[in-house]
Amino acid sequence: MMTDDQRLVAAVRAEEPGAFARLVDRHQKLVWHLIYRMVGHPEDTRDLCQELFLRVHQRLPQFRFDAALGTWIGQIAWSLAARHLRKKRLPLVDLEPREGEETSPALEIRDQLDLEAELERSEGLRLLAVELEALPSLPRTLVTLYHVDELPIAEIAQITRLPAGTIKSQLFRARKTLRDRLVKVLGERP
Amino acid sequence: MIHPPAEREQGWQRAAELEPRSAAEEPEVELYRQVYAAVRAAPLPEAPLGFAARMEREALAQAERRRRVEAVEGWGVRLGLALLLALLLVSVAPWLLPRLGGWSFEAPWLPVLGSGAALGLWSLVERRRVV
Numbered sequence: 001m002m003t004d005d006q007r008l009v010a011a012v013r014a015e016e017p018g019a020f021a022r023l024v025d026r027h028q029k030l031v032w033h034l035i036y037r038m039v040g041h042p043e044d045t046r047d048l049c050q051e052l053f054l055r056v057h058q059r060l061p062q063f064r065f066d067a068a069l070g071t072w073i074g075q076i077a078w079s080l081a082a083r084h085l086r087k088k089r090l091p092l093v094d095l096e097p098r099e100g101e102e103t104s105p106a107l108e109i110r111d112q113l114d115l116e117a118e119l120e121r122s123e124g125l126r127l128l129a130v131e132l133e134a135l136p137s138l139p140r141t142l143v144t145l146y147h148v149d150e151l152p153i154a155e156i157a158q159i160t161r162l163p164a165g166t167i168k169s170q171l172f173r174a175r176k177t178l179r180d181r182l183v184k185v186l187g188e189r190p
Numbered sequence: 191m192i193h194p195p196a197e198r199e200q201g202w203q204r205a206a207e208l209e210p211r212s213a214a215e216e217p218e219v220e221l222y223r224q225v226y227a228a229v230r231a232a233p234l235p236e237a238p239l240g241f242a243a244r245m246e247r248e249a250l251a252q253a254e255r256r257r258r259v260e261a262v263e264g265w266g267v268r269l270g271l272a273l274l275l276a277l278l279l280v281s282v283a284p285w286l287l288p289r290l291g292g293w294s295f296e297a298p299w300l301p302v303l304g305s306g307a308a309l310g311l312w313s314l315v316e317r318r319r320v321v
Contacts, residue, residue: 057249182224
């Protein structure tokens with residue numbers, strides 16, 4: 001019994017009209033998210049996504065279903081984006097805390113903080129979106145894959161070839177960084 | 191939903207999994223909900239309309255170009271090898287043929303003809319193999 005992915009791959013290999021377009025359509029969202037979060041530039045993202053799908057088409061005859069099709073495409077996307085960052089000498093991850101960044105767990109919000117009143121939702125979202133963009137490539141990408149695309153940690157580990165523990169700690173640190181910056185923003189507001 | 195403290199402290203639950211365990215935790219959990227909401231609402235570029243169809247056209251065109259290049263390269267390699275073989279035969283034949291059967295070498299076109307025949311035979315075999 002063939003799975004949906006196997007049927008699709010067979011159709012692409014047989015060059016059935018529309019088959020590869022279906023494959024692209026099915027996986028393009030994850031790929032655009034992953035590459036954009038890695039490289040952080042819309043033009044580069046578009047070029048890399050095009051290069052990725054041409055490469056997927058070229059390599060599809062060698063695909064043996066050792067992983068899910070989406071995971072395999074994600075792995076190629078990850079490699080391409082990582083190579084792009086290396087070429088541009090951009091770091092994948094910045095492990096040092098930024099200057100002035102509060103990392104102590106002792107940072108607490110005020111007891112009487114009323115979030116509904118303090119923070120207009122749309123402005124809070126906008127501010128945090130900016131903070132998310134400011135994260136280094138790796139945590140920014142992992143946060144998006146986990147919280148937006150809702151991939152399980154095991155699948156993210158397969159795509160990135162990083163240990164699950166590393167992914168969890170990166171998620172933890174990214175989430176905490178965003179939380180601390182949100183608190184800072186709230187604290188600075190009149 | 192209650193999570194073990196260790197898992198909660200790791201901080202990698204999704205928003206839907208976050209529930210305050212007490213009233214005191216509510217502000218903290220609300221902060222994280224805001225964080226998750228912001229992450230999900232952050233703008234992400236989408237593939238432009240018609241991207242999939244365009245990629246299919248480009249991928250098929252590229253595959254066709256690749257096949258042509260491979261075919262030309264294949265024939266180039268065969269032709270090069272055939273020429274080398276012919277050169278070898280032309281060089282060796284005047285010395286070799288008389289020793290093989292006492293046949294004096296007076297027809298220099300013979301090795302060229304022989305290598306041409308070998309190339310033809312090889313091409314036929316190759317063609318059958320590919321088809």
